[in-house]
Amino acid sequence: GNSVTQMEGPVTLSEEAFLTINCTYTATGYPSLFWYVQYPGEGLQLLLKATKADDKGSNKGFEATYRKETTSFHLEKGSVQVSDSAVYFCALLNTGNQFYFGTGTSLTVIP
Amino acid sequence: DSGVTQTPKHLITATGQRVTLRCSPRSGDLSVYWYQQSLDQGLQFLIQYYNGEERAKGNILERFSAQQFPDLHSELNLSSLELGDSALYFCASSYPRVAGGITDTQYFGPGTRLTVL
Numbered sequence: 001g002n003s004v005t006q007m008e009g010p011v012t013l014s015e016e017a018f019l020t021i022n023c024t025y026t027a028t029g030y031p032s033l034f035w036y037v038q039y040p041g042e043g044l045q046l047l048l049k050a051t052k053a054d055d056k057g058s059n060k061g062f063e064a065t066y067r068k069e070t071t072s073f074h075l076e077k078g079s080v081q082v083s084d085s086a087v088y089f090c091a092l093l094n095t096g097n098q099f100y101f102g103t104g105t106s107l108t109v110i111p
Numbered sequence: 112d113s114g115v116t117q118t119p120k121h122l123i124t125a126t127g128q129r130v131t132l133r134c135s136p137r138s139g140d141l142s143v144y145w146y147q148q149s150l151d152q153g154l155q156f157l158i159q160y161y162n163g164e165e166r167a168k169g170n171i172l173e174r175f176s177a178q179q180f181p182d183l184h185s186e187l188n189l190s191s192l193e194l195g196d197s198a199l200y201f202c203a204s205s206y207p208r209v210a211g212g213i214t215d216t217q218y219f220g221p222g223t224r225l226t227v228l
Contacts, residue, residue, distance in 0.1 A: 034216075036219075041221075042221060043113060043115070043201055043203075043219035043220050043221045043222055044154075044201065044203075044217075044219040045113070045219065046216050046217070046218075049216065089154060096167070097159070097166060097167050098156060098159075098167045098169065099144070099156055099217065100156065101146075101153065101154040101155075101156070102153070103153035103154075104153055104154065
């Protein structure tokens with residue numbers, strides 16, 4: 001089957017700390033992988049994506065590399081800011097046209 | 112602003128009742144998705160419509176149904192409501208790269224918060 005597993009939160013970091021949010025997936029075929037972000041009181045927004053193995057998605061200082069050998073798509077940022085406080089969702093889109101989301105990881109960045 | 116609108120923003124109702132949630136996709140988007148976000152179950156995909164036709168089905172209960180109209184707006188109908196149906200319901204839209212094919216980036220609306228008392 002298809003599923004996404006991401007690290008449980010909440011995660012609390014100091015400003016300028018390094019961020020890693022782990023995401024692993026199970027899928028048949030070759031899915032596309034996504035990270036979405038949900039700011040307080042808002043809907044989800046696409047943060048970055050990768051459509052094939054070894055692709056690196058990047059946006060706003062965040063990066064994630066599609067690793068087929070480890071079925072992973074970990075999200076990283078070198079220096080987080082208070083404005084990065086949000087819930088982050090890892091997701092996959094399988095060849096059957098269905099999206100599967102992880103449960104979300106809440107990040108709080110303190111000054 | 113994603114360009115996807117959802118109404119109403121908040122809805123409070125009683126068990127056993129029926130409600131309708133409405134979604135207008137971004138201009139030009141042909142696909143509409145519905146999701147349920149609850150504290151204990153995370154974000155669950157419910158159903159997808161493409162150009163008026165059901166395209167994919169997720170964890171949607173039989174008490175729930177949806178449709179997409181010729182003007183591409185969509186409605187999610189929830190009936191015989193239970194306390195456990197209280198959640199945020201999101202609509203998302205996308206424009207497929209290939210007609211009827213695998214879709215890509217989704218744009219989410221702000222959600223409708225449903226409270227069942």
